[in-house]
Amino acid sequence: MYKSDRITQWVSHIFLIVLSAGSIIPFIILVASSFSSEANILKEGYSFFPNKINFDAYKYLFANSASLLRAYGITIFVTVFGTFVSLVMTSFLAYGLSRRDLPFRNLFTFLVFFTLLFNGGLVPTYLVYTQVFDIKNTIWALIVPGLLMNGFNVLLMRTFFMTSIPEPVIESARMDGAGEIKTFFSIILPLSLPILATIGLLQTILYWNDWFNGLVYITDPSLYSIQNILNRMLSDIQFLASGNLGSNASKAASTIPTTGVRMAIAVIGFLPILLAYPFFQKYLVKGIALGSVKG
Numbered sequence: 323m324y325k326s327d328r329i330t331q332w333v334s335h336i337f338l339i340v341l342s343a344g345s346i347i348p349f350i351i352l353v354a355s356s357f358s359s360e361a362n363i364l365k366e367g368y369s370f371f372p373n374k375i376n377f378d379a380y381k382y383l384f385a386n387s388a389s390l391l392r393a394y395g396i397t398i399f400v401t402v403f404g405t406f407v408s409l410v411m412t413s414f415l416a417y418g419l420s421r422r423d424l425p426f427r428n429l430f431t432f433l434v435f436f437t438l439l440f441n442g443g444l445v446p447t448y449l450v451y452t453q454v455f456d457i458k459n460t461i462w463a464l465i466v467p468g469l470l471m472n473g474f475n476v477l478l479m480r481t482f483f484m485t486s487i488p489e490p491v492i493e494s495a496r497m498d499g500a501g502e503i504k505t506f507f508s509i510i511l512p513l514s515l516p517i518l519a520t521i522g523l524l525q526t527i528l529y530w531n532d533w534f535n536g537l538v539y540i541t542d543p544s545l546y547s548i549q550n551i552l553n554r555m556l557s558d559i560q561f562l563a564s565g566n567l568g569s570n571a572s573k574a575a576s577t578i579p580t581t582g583v584r585m586a587i588a589v590i591g592f593l594p595i596l597l598a599y600p601f602f603q604k605y606l607v608k609g610i611a612l613g614s615v616k617g
Contacts, residue, residue: 349596356380356585363581379582383590389543389551396464397548401529404465408525409518411471416479417506420487431480437473448538463539464547469528475521482517483510523599530595552587559583 351368356379358372366373384390418424419431441447451467452458487510495505511518536550546554559580 352585353589356582356589358582360580360582376582379586382583383555383586389546390548392544393546393548393551396461396545397530400461400464400547401526404469404529405522405525407465408470408472408475409522412475412479412521413511413514413518414506415471416476417483417510419476419480420483431477434473434476438477444538451539458539459542459545461545464532464535464545465529467535467539469525469532469535472525472528475524479514479517479521482514486517487513526598527595531591549591552591556584556587 350370354370354372355363355368357375357377358369359374359376359378362373362376415434419427419434421427424430442450447467451463455462455466457463457466491509491513492505495509500508531549532547533549533553536545536547537553540546540550
């Protein structure tokens with residue numbers, strides 16, 4: 323290896339280390355702050371290691387553990403079921419659009435692409451889902467609106483099918499008497515694990531982090547997702563900390579570890595996805611590379 327190549331390699335490594343540290347350090351501070359007392363944060367600021375481990379923030383969040391666990395259960399169900407149905411619908415549509423002999427293929431592709439550029443707006447969308455489909459205050463309100471089908475995912479998967487699935491393989495299956503359905507399940511899907519994992523991870527993150535659908539379509543507390551219930555806790559804390567209350571209520575509010583609770587809310591919200599991401603990371607990189615760069 324030439325000296326210039328070694329220098330380039332070392333510079334690249336140092337740059338990536340600094341970049342990685344810049345991404346990891348905020349998470350370390352976030353977790354450490356969630357275990358720090360309010361007085362310690364106000365006195366010494368944020369640190370990597372709290373002087374004394376304090377669980378007041380988590381005690382406050384889990385004071386009503388039943389509602390929090392129910393919200394976790396709803397979020398897990400919505401994420402798993404929504405991601406599965408989304409993958410089924412996306413793969414079916416993408417495979418159809420990848421077939422060059424599909425009638426009106428260009429028209430259907432244009433309609434999918436059109437959804438990436440324009441939408442009907444919040445008010446018409448709300449009226450359609452609440453008055454036509456009547457999904458307000460149902461579990462479907464957390465699954466269907468804006469998340470179940472994504473035009474970008476369809477086009478990404480279509481590009482993968484067109485560039486990464488050899489046409490002779492499909493033709494040989496047809497010569498052996500396999501129909502479209504059998505070809506799709508027996509050949510296409512087994513060869514498409516990278517893009518399926520990629521789209522699945524993207525959908526999982528969208529469903530897990532979604533709070534907007536719950537805010538717009540859900541008013542029943544028993545249907546709150548984890549993001550909605552944490553968001554409402556955060557709003558309550560901000561209101562209590564604003565001081566627009568009576569003297570007794572303000573005194574009680576002063577005992578709440580506001581900063582620590584905010585940090586704990588963020589930890590509870592992102593930790594499951596953070597733990598799951600390493601298992602899908604290699605498929606994510608490979609799927610995006612094959613699905614977009616080749617296209």
